[in-house]
Amino acid sequence: MFYTIDILGTIAFAISGVLVAFDKRMDLFGVLIIAFVTAVGGGTLRDLLIGNTPVSWMKDITYTYVIIASAFFAIFFRSKINYLRTSLFLFDTIGIGLYTVIGVQKGLQAELHPIICVALGTMTASFGGVIRDILCNEIPVIFRKEIYATACILGGLSYFLLVRLPIENDVALLISGVIVIVVRLLAVKFKIALPNIYREKIRN
Amino acid sequence: MFYTIDILGTIAFAISGVLVAFDKRMDLFGVLIIAFVTAVGGGTLRDLLIGNTPVSWMKDITYTYVIIASAFFAIFFRSKINYLRTSLFLFDTIGIGLYTVIGVQKGLQAELHPIICVALGTMTASFGGVIRDILCNEIPVIFRKEIYATACILGGLSYFLLVRLPIENDVALLISGVIVIVVRLLAVKFKIALPNIYREKIRN
Amino acid sequence: MFYTIDILGTIAFAISGVLVAFDKRMDLFGVLIIAFVTAVGGGTLRDLLIGNTPVSWMKDITYTYVIIASAFFAIFFRSKINYLRTSLFLFDTIGIGLYTVIGVQKGLQAELHPIICVALGTMTASFGGVIRDILCNEIPVIFRKEIYATACILGGLSYFLLVRLPIENDVALLISGVIVIVVRLLAVKFKIALPNIYREKIRN
Structure with a gap:
């Protein structure tokens, strides 16, 4: 089941990625590359940082096929x-949930500190979007107005509380x-944002 | 002979890299760094992704000498x-041909899927230019108007057809x-570009 | 003592990083990330290139705590x-001195060529600032007007002269x-910059 959701994500x-590349009027190759890095960028950074090489998408060709098919679908x-x-937003949100969990798990396997595991989960979920924006010459959207990464951090931290309860590891991950x-959906529905740290300036 | 062409590339x-850094009016250090990342960026990304560390240029100091000498030559x-x-364009084109082949070979050594090998070859040939453009705060030129990477992909794919013929591996690589x-030269000579995926918008 | 200065750096x-993120009006998460990559970016690139994974900051949680505390301090x-x-400039300058030395040492441990060791030291000291500027969509400041990296290169090279003298290795590093x-402080005090390579253009 995890694998199916991973593919949907x-x-x-x-x-x-394709939609952002369209806005920049990139050519076919550019569109494919942006689709690719958006989808695998987060997992690649995680794998590089913990030394899990060759990185995951190189070991399972399915991801490559799925990304190319998705990109052509979006182009046509x-x-x-x-x-x-709306469906895309749902897939995307489910995707970051699962990507966070996968990242946390990989950190645990490498015997890293819980906070580092949460960081790895958050990177897995969000770095693809960051690299997409850098390649498109934009300040990454995630740094400016999203509760996106905060949802990953909260979810990741909750895992380390949940494993102290008498429940199975897989259930805690789920x-x-x-x-x-849920945090992401609620944040978008109720337009919750991070506290504004620029209040003073605005008052003046 | 491969080594000689590698050095020319x-x-x-x-x-x-130096020429782009000039346009951005970078200082001496900036020019050297851009020259360096343009020349070794592709191979470095490839080595990181497959876990071939320390990366190649760190193990053979010749590349560093050649890049510094080339940069000072260009400055003076x-x-x-x-x-x-025109000569530079030829060197560059020969270089991407060889870089593609080197990348494909490294992928084969790491026992990766043919498509991943082609991707590694294309990255080796093109990522140096991508990182040059990112550091210079431009949308990478390769994403917008070049047949560049497509030539690498076609060449890389052709290798996997050629090895099925009764010819030696080195000949297939060559x-x-x-x-x-040839694809790159023909594309530039006859101004062949990728199919325009924005036709609908232009018609309206 | 090295460790204390490392933490100050x-x-x-x-x-x-926080100050640059403020200028871009990033949200809380963006500010934290920029603080983080500015502080650990250089060491991370170095560790990735030489294959020292998981990268250093993942193995010692102290860095994470220090960075988060520093960022909140700066925000409040x-x-x-x-x-x-002025104090920050001093910390920063002491920091690049130490970061350069750490990078050189790691290169020696990996048995790399002296020039590559100097490059690793310079990267350790300067790449955090480069990635900070890329994420903020600026041409890295270091490529345009700083004697910053040149100070690292001179310091790194001096080590390989000093070890030929009859002094201890630690003293040579120090x-x-x-x-x-000292080079950085003198350069800033006397406004020394790299030689201008654009003279001809200005004359015309």
């Missing part, structure tokens, strides 16, 4: 893709993934 | 460098490198 | 932080660190 991330149906934005998803 | 990439003869643009070069 | 780099006292700029610091 990959599709959503790939398509979100570009005029209709707007109707899919619940922490769900927490990421 | 390194020179061409280093000088192409900057008013004349325009006369060399031919696939030549295919990269 | 980490604090200074983290706060310098943001209206007063300007009075600290002196080369001090050379980085």
Whole structure:
């Protein structure tokens, strides 16, 4: 089941990359690359930092096929893709939930400190979008207005509380993934943002 | 012979970096760094992704000497460098042919899937230019108007067809490198670009 | 003692990241990330290139705590932080001195060529600032007007002269660190910059 959601997340991330590349009027190759880095960028950074090489997507060709197929789908149906934005947002949100959990797990396997595990989970979920924005010459959206990464951090931290309860490890992982998803959905629904740290300036 | 062409490619990439850094009016240090990352960036990314560390240029100091010498050459003869643009274009094109082949080979050594090998070859040939453009705060040129990477992909794929023929491995590598070069030269000569994926918008 | 200065350097780099993130009006998460990459970016690149994984800051949680504390300090006292700029400049300068020395040492441990060791030292000291500027969508300041990296290169090279003298290795490292610091301080005090390589253009 994890694998299925992982693939759905990959599709959503790939398509979100295509949409940004469209806005920049990139050519076919550029669109494919942006789709690719958006989908696998986070996992690649995580694998590099912990020394898990060759990185994951190089060892399982399925990701490559899924990303290329998703990108061509988005290119051919570009005029209709707007109707899919709600579904995409859901896939994307489910994707970051799962990507966070995968990152935390990889950190645990490498016997790293819980805080570092949470950082790895957050990177896995969010770095693809960061590198997408850098390649498109934008300040990464995540640094400016998203509760995105905060949801990953809260979900990741909750795992380390949950494992102290008398429940199975897989269940704790699942619940922490769900927490990421719920926090993100609530934040978007109720337009919750991080506290504004620039209040003083605005008052003046 | 491979080594000689590799060095010629390194020179061409280093000088192409210097020319872009000039346009941004970087200082001496900036120019050297851009020359360096343009020349070794692709191979470095490849080595990191497959876990071949320390990365190649750290193990053979020749590359460092060649890049520094090329950069100073370009700085001292900057008013004349325009006369060399045709030679540089040839070096650069030969360089990407060889870099593609080297990347494919490294992927084979790491026992990766043919498509991943082609991706590694393409990265080796093109990522130096991408990182040059990011450091210079430009949308990478390769994402917008070049047949560059497509030539690498076609050459890389051709290798996996050629090895099925009754020819030696080295010959197959050589031919696939030549295919990269020929595709690039033809594309530039006949101004062939990737299919425009934005037709609908232009029609409206 | 090295460890104490390392921590002071980490604090200074983290706060310098916060100040740049403020200018870009990033949210709380963005500010923390920029603080983090500015402080650990250089060491991370070095560790990745030589294959020292998991990278250093993942193995010692102290860095993470120090960076988060520094960032919150800078956020809460943001209206007063300007009075600290001189102290910060000193921390930062001491930090690059030490970071250079650490990078050189790691290169020696990996048995790399002296020039590569100097490059690793310079990267350790300067790449955090480069990645900070890329994430903030600026051309890295270091490529345009700083004697910063040149100080690291001179200090790093001096180590390989000093070890030929009949002095202990630790003393040689310490002196080369001090050379980085002194060169930087003198360069800033007397406004020494790299030779202008654009003279011809200005004359015309």
